[in-house]
Amino acid sequence: xxxxxxKNAFVIDPLSGVKGEIMDISIRDGKIVEDAPPGAEIIDxxxxxxxxxxxxxxxxxxxxxxxxxxxxxxEDMRAGRTARKGVMHVTSGYSVPTTFGNSYRYSTMxxxxxxxxxxxxxEARHTHEEFTATPHQDMLANTLxxxxxxxxxxxxxKDDKRAAAVVxxxxxxxxxxxxxxTNPGGTEAWGWGEDMSSIHDQVPNFxxxxxxxxxxxxxANELLHLPHSVHLHCNNLGVPGNYRTTLETIDLVPDLNxxxxxxxxxxxxxxxxxxxxxxDICSKSEEIARAVxxxxxxxxxxxxxxxxxxxxxxxxxxxxxxxxxxxxxxWSNHDVELETGSGIIPVYYGxxxxxxxxxxxxGLELALLxxxxxxxxxxxxxxxxxxxxKYPEIIALLMSRKFRxxxxxxxxxxxxxxxxxxxxxxxxxxxEIAVMTRAAQAKALGITRIGKGQLSPGAEADVAIYPLRxxxxxxxxDYQQVMAGFSRTLFxxxxxxxxxxxxVVVVEGANSTIWTKANVPPAYDMxxxxxxxxxxxQYYTVRMSNYPxxxxxxxxxxxxxxxxSL
Amino acid sequence: MRVVLKTRPxxxxxxxxxxxEIIPQNFLRKNDMKVFEGNKxxxxxxxxxxxxxxxxxxxxxxxxxxxxxTGVVKRVGEYMNAGRIIVEGDIGMHCGNFMSAGEIIIRGNxxxxxxxxxxxxxxxxxxxxxxxCAAGYRGEKRGMRGGTIEVKGNTGDFTAExxxxxxxxxxxxxxxxxGVEMRGGTLWIGGGCSRPCGNMTGGTCMVFGEVKSMxxxxxxxxxxxxxxxxxxxxxxxxxGDVANRGKGTLLTRN
Numbered sequence: 124x125x126x127x128x129x130k131n132a133f134v135i136d137p138l139s140g141v142k143g144e145i146m147d148i149s150i151r152d153g154k155i156v157e158d159a160p161p162g163a164e165i166i167d168x169x170x171x172x173x174x175x176x177x178x179x180x181x182x183x184x185x186x187x188x189x190x191x192x193x194x195x196x197x198e199d200m201r202a203g204r205t206a207r208k209g210v211m212h213v214t215s216g217y218s219v220p221t222t223f224g225n226s227y228r229y230s231t232m233x234x235x236x237x238x239x240x241x242x243x244x245x246e247a248r249h250t251h252e253e254f255t256a257t258p259h260q261d262m263l264a265n266t267l268x269x270x271x272x273x274x275x276x277x278x279x280x281k282d283d284k285r286a287a288a289v290v291x292x293x294x295x296x297x298x299x300x301x302x303x304x305t306n307p308g309g310t311e312a313w314g315w316g317e318d319m320s321s322i323h324d325q326v327p328n329f330x331x332x333x334x335x336x337x338x339x340x341x342x343a344n345e346l347l348h349l350p351h352s353v354h355l356h357c358n359n360l361g362v363p364g365n366y367r368t369t370l371e372t373i374d375l376v377p378d379l380n381x382x383x384x385x386x387x388x389x390x391x392x393x394x395x396x397x398x399x400x401x402x403d404i405c406s407k408s409e410e411i412a413r414a415v416x417x418x419x420x421x422x423x424x425x426x427x428x429x430x431x432x433x434x435x436x437x438x439x440x441x442x443x444x445x446x447x448x449x450x451x452x453x454w455s456n457h458d459v460e461l462e463t464g465s466g467i468i469p470v471y472y473g474x475x476x477x478x479x480x481x482x483x484x485x486g487l488e489l490a491l492l493x494x495x496x497x498x499x500x501x502x503x504x505x506x507x508x509x510x511x512x513k514y515p516e517i518i519a520l521l522m523s524r525k526f527r528x529x530x531x532x533x534x535x536x537x538x539x540x541x542x543x544x545x546x547x548x549x550x551x552x553x554x555e556i557a558v559m560t561r562a563a564q565a566k567a568l569g570i571t572r573i574g575k576g577q578l579s580p581g582a583e584a585d586v587a588i589y590p591l592r593x594x595x596x597x598x599x600x601d602y603q604q605v606m607a608g609f610s611r612t613l614f615x616x617x618x619x620x621x622x623x624x625x626x627v628v629v630v631e632g633a634n635s636t637i638w639t640k641a642n643v644p645p646a647y648d649m650x651x652x653x654x655x656x657x658x659x660x661q662y663y664t665v666r667m668s669n670y671p672x673x674x675x676x677x678x679x680x681x682x683x684x685x686x687x688s689l
Numbered sequence: 690m691r692v693v694l695k696t697r698p699x700x701x702x703x704x705x706x707x708x709x710e711i712i713p714q715n716f717l718r719k720n721d722m723k724v725f726e727g728n729k730x731x732x733x734x735x736x737x738x739x740x741x742x743x744x745x746x747x748x749x750x751x752x753x754x755x756x757x758x759t760g761v762v763k764r765v766g767e768y769m770n771a772g773r774i775i776v777e778g779d780i781g782m783h784c785g786n787f788m789s790a791g792e793i794i795i796r797g798n799x800x801x802x803x804x805x806x807x808x809x810x811x812x813x814x815x816x817x818x819x820x821x822c823a824a825g826y827r828g829e830k831r832g833m834r835g836g837t838i839e840v841k842g843n844t845g846d847f848t849a850e851x852x853x854x855x856x857x858x859x860x861x862x863x864x865x866x867x868g869v870e871m872r873g874g875t876l877w878i879g880g881g882c883s884r885p886c887g888n889m890t891g892g893t894c895m896v897f898g899e900v901k902s903m904x905x906x907x908x909x910x911x912x913x914x915x916x917x918x919x920x921x922x923x924x925x926x927x928x929g930d931v932a933n934r935g936k937g938t939l940l941t942r943n
Contacts, residue, residue: 198828
């Protein structure tokens with residue numbers, strides 16, 4: 124493969140310490156190199172903003188629940204229709220688009236790596252199949268362990284090593300990337316018809332609390348030396364007054380890893396509500412941001428909502444039921460045997476709804492109040508807060524106070540009494556945006572070791588060139604231009620190949636799926652553990668030998684191996 | 690302005706034509722209207738003899754007349770917001786989708802989805818209409834929201850499904866499940882029907898013919914006298930559908 128030479132690029136590469144310099148980037152064989160090979164194709168970036176390929180550290184794009192969102196919302200498929208054109212497949216859908224729709228839209232926004240936020244282990248095959256149909260991004264799958272019976276039994280016995288061994292076996296069986304806990308214990312309790320209101324309540328039939336599950340899993344994660352930390356969706360999502368649960372959870376986190384955080388709090392916006400009911404909801408973003416500022420071992424993502432129509436989908440079944448009781452619209456609920464559950468409903472976030480306006484403000488406040496941009500990443504928990512195609516709007520809101528003030532005139536006027544947003548002057552700069560959309564994600568996910576999120580020689584050649592000249596644009600005034608620029612790259616380069624140009628996808632794409640395998644000593648190999656095997660055969664409706672995802676489901680798997688200290 | 694569109698003879702006359710561009714306002718603005726024949730894009734002239742008579746300055750003054758073998762022409766009048774369309778014969782599926790104003794008159798029969806999710810305006814069908822007349826579409830919780838649809842003949846199943854506004858008047862009978870999931874608006878059925886108004890939460894439905902398989906989830910609440918097409922009827926009043934805490938009204942002939 125001949126190389127590629129990008130000249131006159133305005134590069135921001137936080138992980139390599141480049142904070143905005145005009146420089147050249149050379150690419151050869153899918154890697155960044157010092158000098159371009161002879162005969163390399165030359166791209167003139169002409170001073171345009173050039174960043175490492177975007178990384179979404181929490182998004183729902185593939186898997187059974189996304190697909191169920193598609194079944195449930197045929198009306199969603201009326202939007203976003205594009206015809207087949209060149210190498211592009213037909214696409215349709217807005218909040219739950221087709222897999223190719225997801226892939227092309229991410230690609231034209233400069234995103235090259237996506238983490239699927241929640242994969243039920245039992246349904247992993249389908250997720251991997253959809254990964255191969257999302258051809259422009261490297262995919263990672265967070266694997267759900269929140270209601271895993273073997274894990275809860277290990278937690279009850281206070282056996283961190285056994286919990287770690289179950290995680291190691293499951294991750295390598297289903298080709299997952301990291302541990303995801305969604306409302307730990309709560310989804311399982313919901314399966315028994317009960318609800319939990321605090322992280323110190325006991326899960327029925329198991330005698331463990333969510334706090335114990337979280338603490339054990341954080342320690343087990345570090346015993347296995349997994350690249351990513353525990354990825355936690357806190358308990359009590361979307362419940363007014365839930366910020367206390369979130370603060371209690373943040374207090375649980377030890378500092379166990381010097382390279383990255385020990386806990387990743389996802390969609391923090393949904394977990395920062397004050398008040399007692401929907402009538403007196405208010406923002407507690409200041410408390411949450413203060414707690415995170417004081418705890419460098421915690422990283423969160425915004426979970427911003429944006430006004431409009433979308434579909435919520437989560438493994439948090441009970442919370443979706445509560446939302447259903449508010450809306451009385453379509454609702455789906457699903458139980459995954461011995462593992463987890465899920466729920467899906469379509470929603471509309473309106474500017475006329477005070478609750479929605481408060482939610483909208485909280486997400487932005489979290490980002491603006493967190494001092495260190497490496498600790499608050501940009502996300503919408505797509506599509507729960509808004510479809511990912513609206514990321515540019517969030518970037519513009521963070522970069523421009525003027526834009527926030529113009530939005531203020533459009534939303535419910537009571538909002539400003541309940542939120543601190545409009546008192547915040549902070550306007551983010553290009554560097555901070557680069558951190559919040561790729562570098563911090565790469566660091567938090569621990570994939571810098573395989574060359575993600577950076578442009579230094581040896582790194583993966585994932586590059587996004589946006590039609591924005593940082594020396595000419597004042598983002599606080601020209602926010603419309605910022606939004607347009609981030610929506611559509613001049614060039615998106617994936618593994619050294621131009622995959623999208625000016626919003627048009629130009630190649631078929633061939634992604635890889637990144638998964639982790641923690642090597643454990645034979646004594647901790649759950650595949651040979653008589654107790655684990657007996658329970659598996661007794662309780663699951665599938666045989667243990669049929670459970671692992673075969674390699675054929677990962678045509679281009681990338682395995683990250685770690686040596687567990689068990 | 691009067692535009693006459695007469696279908697040209699085709700080698701394969703059964704291949705459907707998708708003609709969402711046939712709306713009055715387009716004849717003022719556009720010269721290169723496209724329609725699909727199957728999966729092939731064609732110019733309007735390739736499939737129709739087009740005759741234009743007289744001037745017009747606004748779409749209100751445009752009258753489009755469709756003649757010939759129009760039963761395979763789909764999506765005529767989609768998003769129409771002014772003017773008038775007269776179909777001399779039958780019309781294909783999805784006629785008057787999302788129309789918000791203007792008038793469509795069909796001299797023959799209409800196929801399924803006549804006036805789906807209509808917002809306003811008027812549709813008159815002098816023959817029969819197919820299934821899902823005046824209904825919502827897949828997944829959409831609000832169907833027809835305004836305007837009037839009048840069908841002189843019979844209609845198929847799921848007439849006025851998800852009706853949430855406007856008026857639907859069926860002179861003949863309907864098939865199974867008319868007014869199902871209704872949430873507003875008015876539905877008149879001159880003839881009979883079966884299982885009307887399942888899961889309705891609002892609106893009013895009147896059936897002047899025989900009702901087969903009345904659903905058990907409606908509560909009787911008295912009698913009422915009504916007049917329909919010059920005849921007086923005594924009607925039983927039902928409220929429901931109580932299975933879904935509905936507050937709709939269903940009237941059937943006593």
